[in-house]
Amino acid sequence: MATESHPRPRARPGAVPRRRRTGADGRRLGTAGDGLLVSVLALAIGTLLTAPGMHKSAYNGQPGFKRDVALAVTGPLAGISGALLLDRPRALVRNAIGRGDEDAIDVAVVLPATAATAKPPVKPAVKPAVKPDATPPAAPAKVAFTPKRKLRLWVAGDSLVITPGYAIVRAAGGSPVIESVGGVDGHVATGLARPDVFNWFEEIRAQTKKLRPHVVVLNFGGNDDKRYMTGLPEGVTITEFGDAAWRREYGRRVGGVMDTISRAGGHTIWIGLPITRNTAQTQRFDIVNAVVQQEAKKREGKATYLDTYTTFAGDDGGYAEYLQDASDRTVKVRAGDGVHFERVGGDMIARIVVRRLNELYDLTSWRHKPRAAASASGSSAP
Amino acid sequence: MLFPTATFAIFFLIVLPLSWLTMPNVHRWRPFMIAASFIFYSWWDWRFILLLAGCIVWNQVLAVRIHRTRVQSQRRALLWLALAGNLGIVGYFKYYDFFVNSSDNLLSLVGLDAPLSLKSIVLPVGISFYTFMAISYVVDTYRGDFVPTTLEKFAAYLSFFPHLVAGPIVRPGELIPQFDTPRDPRRVDTSRAFYLIATGLFKKVVIANFLAANIVDEVFGAPGQHSSLEILIAVYAYAVQIYADFSGYTDIAIGLALLLGFSFPQNFDSPYAARSLQDFWRRWHMTLSRWLRDYVYISLGGNRKGTLLTYRNLLLTMLIGGLWHGAGWTFIVWGAIHGTGLATERWWKSRPGYVAPPDSAGRRAVERLVTFQIVCFAWIFFRADSFATAWDMITGLFTGWGDPSPLVTAGVLLAIAVGIGSQYLPARLPRLIMERFGRLPVLGQAVVLALALMLTNAMGPEGVAPFIYFQF
Numbered sequence: 001m002a003t004e005s006h007p008r009p010r011a012r013p014g015a016v017p018r019r020r021r022t023g024a025d026g027r028r029l030g031t032a033g034d035g036l037l038v039s040v041l042a043l044a045i046g047t048l049l050t051a052p053g054m055h056k057s058a059y060n061g062q063p064g065f066k067r068d069v070a071l072a073v074t075g076p077l078a079g080i081s082g083a084l085l086l087d088r089p090r091a092l093v094r095n096a097i098g099r100g101d102e103d104a105i106d107v108a109v110v111l112p113a114t115a116a117t118a119k120p121p122v123k124p125a126v127k128p129a130v131k132p133d134a135t136p137p138a139a140p141a142k143v144a145f146t147p148k149r150k151l152r153l154w155v156a157g158d159s160l161v162i163t164p165g166y167a168i169v170r171a172a173g174g175s176p177v178i179e180s181v182g183g184v185d186g187h188v189a190t191g192l193a194r195p196d197v198f199n200w201f202e203e204i205r206a207q208t209k210k211l212r213p214h215v216v217v218l219n220f221g222g223n224d225d226k227r228y229m230t231g232l233p234e235g236v237t238i239t240e241f242g243d244a245a246w247r248r249e250y251g252r253r254v255g256g257v258m259d260t261i262s263r264a265g266g267h268t269i270w271i272g273l274p275i276t277r278n279t280a281q282t283q284r285f286d287i288v289n290a291v292v293q294q295e296a297k298k299r300e301g302k303a304t305y306l307d308t309y310t311t312f313a314g315d316d317g318g319y320a321e322y323l324q325d326a327s328d329r330t331v332k333v334r335a336g337d338g339v340h341f342e343r344v345g346g347d348m349i350a351r352i353v354v355r356r357l358n359e360l361y362d363l364t365s366w367r368h369k370p371r372a373a374a375s376a377s378g379s380s381a382p
Numbered sequence: 383m384l385f386p387t388a389t390f391a392i393f394f395l396i397v398l399p400l401s402w403l404t405m406p407n408v409h410r411w412r413p414f415m416i417a418a419s420f421i422f423y424s425w426w427d428w429r430f431i432l433l434l435a436g437c438i439v440w441n442q443v444l445a446v447r448i449h450r451t452r453v454q455s456q457r458r459a460l461l462w463l464a465l466a467g468n469l470g471i472v473g474y475f476k477y478y479d480f481f482v483n484s485s486d487n488l489l490s491l492v493g494l495d496a497p498l499s500l501k502s503i504v505l506p507v508g509i510s511f512y513t514f515m516a517i518s519y520v521v522d523t524y525r526g527d528f529v530p531t532t533l534e535k536f537a538a539y540l541s542f543f544p545h546l547v548a549g550p551i552v553r554p555g556e557l558i559p560q561f562d563t564p565r566d567p568r569r570v571d572t573s574r575a576f577y578l579i580a581t582g583l584f585k586k587v588v589i590a591n592f593l594a595a596n597i598v599d600e601v602f603g604a605p606g607q608h609s610s611l612e613i614l615i616a617v618y619a620y621a622v623q624i625y626a627d628f629s630g631y632t633d634i635a636i637g638l639a640l641l642l643g644f645s646f647p648q649n650f651d652s653p654y655a656a657r658s659l660q661d662f663w664r665r666w667h668m669t670l671s672r673w674l675r676d677y678v679y680i681s682l683g684g685n686r687k688g689t690l691l692t693y694r695n696l697l698l699t700m701l702i703g704g705l706w707h708g709a710g711w712t713f714i715v716w717g718a719i720h721g722t723g724l725a726t727e728r729w730w731k732s733r734p735g736y737v738a739p740p741d742s743a744g745r746r747a748v749e750r751l752v753t754f755q756i757v758c759f760a761w762i763f764f765r766a767d768s769f770a771t772a773w774d775m776i777t778g779l780f781t782g783w784g785d786p787s788p789l790v791t792a793g794v795l796l797a798i799a800v801g802i803g804s805q806y807l808p809a810r811l812p813r814l815i816m817e818r819f820g821r822l823p824v825l826g827q828a829v830v831l832a833l834a835l836m837l838t839n840a841m842g843p844e845g846v847a848p849f850i851y852f853q854f
Contacts, residue, residue, distance in 0.1 A: 023574075025813065027571075027574075027813070028573070028817070029571055030820065031569075031570055032565075032641075032643065034572050034824055036402070039398065041825065041832075042576075042835065043832075046832035046835035046836055049832055049833070049836040050835070050836050050839045053840070054388075057844070090836050090839070093837060093841065094840050162603070166604040170604045173606040180604075183607070184600070321479075330486045330487060336504065342767070343771070
């Protein structure tokens with residue numbers, strides 16, 4: 001044991017000759033104590049300098065013990081930081097790069113009051129959904145788009161929308177009558193349950209006003225399969241994920257987003273959550289999907305729910321990471337995490353979306369019309 | 383447990399003093415550090431530590447057996463057994479589905495089904511790095527370059543948390559002797575450590591994440607929707623992103639090790655200032671390059687078996703290097719581009735009558751420019767999620783000039799300029815900064831470091847994006 005021990009650093013006079021504390025390149029070296037002290041002090045000062053941001057991150061955390069502790073620690077720290085004006089340098093930098101308002105905790109769920117959302121959600125006052133056996137009314141003429149007046153399409157959502165979103169944008173690029181506007185607005189780890197993390201209600205209102213899309217493709221819910229929600233109206237309490245109160249509130253938000261889009265003149269195509277490797281997660285996703293599907297039904301003609309569950313199920317009906325493509329090749333469609341999509345999976349969703357666009361709109365007749373007629377038909381808005 | 387998180391900061395602030403407190407007696411220090419490293423690794427998934435522990439025991443047992451065996455054929459058999467175990471683990475976790483899928487698609491051309499079924503295997507983080515280090519240990523023992531150490535020291539070497547998940551790939555001879563010799567707490571290069579940690583964090587959190595979010599992901603996601611200028615800038619941006627991401631990570635790793643009293647080899651040396659591909663590989667992921675040189679290229683025969691075989695060896699080495707990065711054909715093409723480029727360079731310089739032109743500033747500039755363009759071209763395949771995307775990127779470079787380029791913003795150009803410009807800074811500048819920093823009193827150093835952390839935090843995005851090299 002003693003053979004590998006080394007003499008303690010405290011110097012016995014005369015025992016160890018003192019070496020100059022410089023490195024090979026002549027720079028002055030420190031001590032382990034210096035390193036520790038600088039680390040502790042730097043983190044302490046750094047914590048005070050960044051306390052507002054840390055408090056925001058703590059607030060955005062998943063509910064539970066860790067979040068409670070983080071909030072209990074960062075709240076007072078943010079207070080001290082503000083009192084000592086130590087939050088100013090960070091605010092200065094943030095303002096300089098145009099991100100001055102990002103530390104504010106925003107839980108506002110601003111939704112339009114519509115017939116569908118203003119009435120008690122349990123008994124919606126909208127017309128009942130079309131019964132399967134009812135004779136469908138004569139289909140109204142589809143709105144036609146032309147290369148001169150293209151269908152404007154915007155894609156937004158959480159991380160699950162990113163890969164399919166780019167596939168949709170690529171598909172749009174291949175069509176002379178579809179124009180992608182605003183690219184893919186995907187924000188990882190966000191959803192409709194936590195406007196404090198990212199306020200999609202504001203984002204959708206602002207972007208639909210700015211981009212004026214005819215169609216908005218959305219995918220939310222992958223991070224919303226939890227009890228905790230911020231921005232709840234007065235008196236609303238949610239006891240459990242998926243309970244009646246949760247469904248009512250989540251439905252209000254989903255429906256509100258659809259109404260925001262339709263008021264801006266757009267049609268919502270909502271991509272349902274896929275089957276996942278984790279059975280419990282899939283069951284939670286089923287609950288989210290059911291709410292979205294119900295809200296889309298209430299807004300028939302203004303919103304469409306696209307089911308992706310069966311698209312990504314294997315032959316046994318369960319989760320499949322690999323599927324056969326059109327040419328019978330085995331292709332990886334799902335990412336290694338068992339939730340997200342590979343490029344091929346994204347392409348599969350894009351095809352479903354494009355098929356739906358063709359059902360909703362006339363995207364092809366311009367090919368057969370004389371030029372003048374084609375441009376005239378494009379004057380009507382959806 | 384990612385480096386730029388509060389969780390890791392707390393972990394390190396506990397480990398750092400305990401490491402120095404136990405250091406005087408290495409018999410206490412080593413078990414402590416092994417335990418700390420296993421806790422660090424188990425943060426991802428506790429089951430991964432079984433794999434790491436298995437890897438340690440397997441390689442230690444076989445290295446000792448190789449060392450004790452005198453019969454060459456038996457030593458060779460033991461070496462192959464060790465390699466099979468290491469490559470088997472990596473092959474199973476990283477390449478199983480890739481090979482089954484590729485063979486299935488190949489067999490389906492002749493109407494046959496693959497004999498194996500696909501599995502959804504979760505890739506344990508850092509597996510490619512620590513199995514390569516384990517291979518170094520066994521091969522060095524076999525070659526007689528290293529005498530196997532004790533299980534405890536080997537476990538400390540392989541699991542040492544600063545390098546565990548994404549390198550640098552430290553050779554046994556570089557680190558294990560440091561575990562024998564207790565570190566002197568009066569001689570710690572704190573100024574270099576803090577410089578590396580602060581710049582590493584800035585590179586990763588600010589530069590890499592900014593470029594990924596503002597141009598790279600969007601353009602590589604749908605190249606057909608972007609102008610040629612956006613595609614070109616996105617390729618350059620990715621070159622800077624991957625450099626900032628990976629070199630940022632290894633800078634932090636080297637800095638943390640320094641604070642604990644240990645030195646790691648350098649992993650990057652201004653790679654985009656390289657004047658040839660050979661030069662690039664001496665500067666990019668240097669510990670992987672020399673690993674490939676020493677354990678693949680030389681094992682294949684290196685340049686000792688004639689000109690043609692030298693070219694073959696270069697190509698094979700780079701193909702293996704490509705495959706090491708990921709189970710996909712795009713990575714293999716990336717390796718093939720580099721392998722072909724290296725072989726071509728070698729052929730050019732070794733052809734009869736070749737006389738190197740005189741060195742000049744103009745020549746250096748042209749060489750650097752050409753090398754950078756080849757490296758960036760290869761990055762297209764490295765980043766693209768498929769050949770279709772890579773092809774769209776390449777064709778897009780020529781078909782959309784004059785289209786609007788809203789993604790090419792001043793911020794993006796500035797980040798690229800900072801990333802590339804930093805490679806041309808005089809070497810004395812970082813030294814000067816470290817020297818000035820080292821002269822400050824402890825409180826001054828802490829304030830400077832805290833301001834650097836604040837700047838990084840203020841300019842970085844919300845949350846922490848994973849490091850690119852974690853997936854390898």
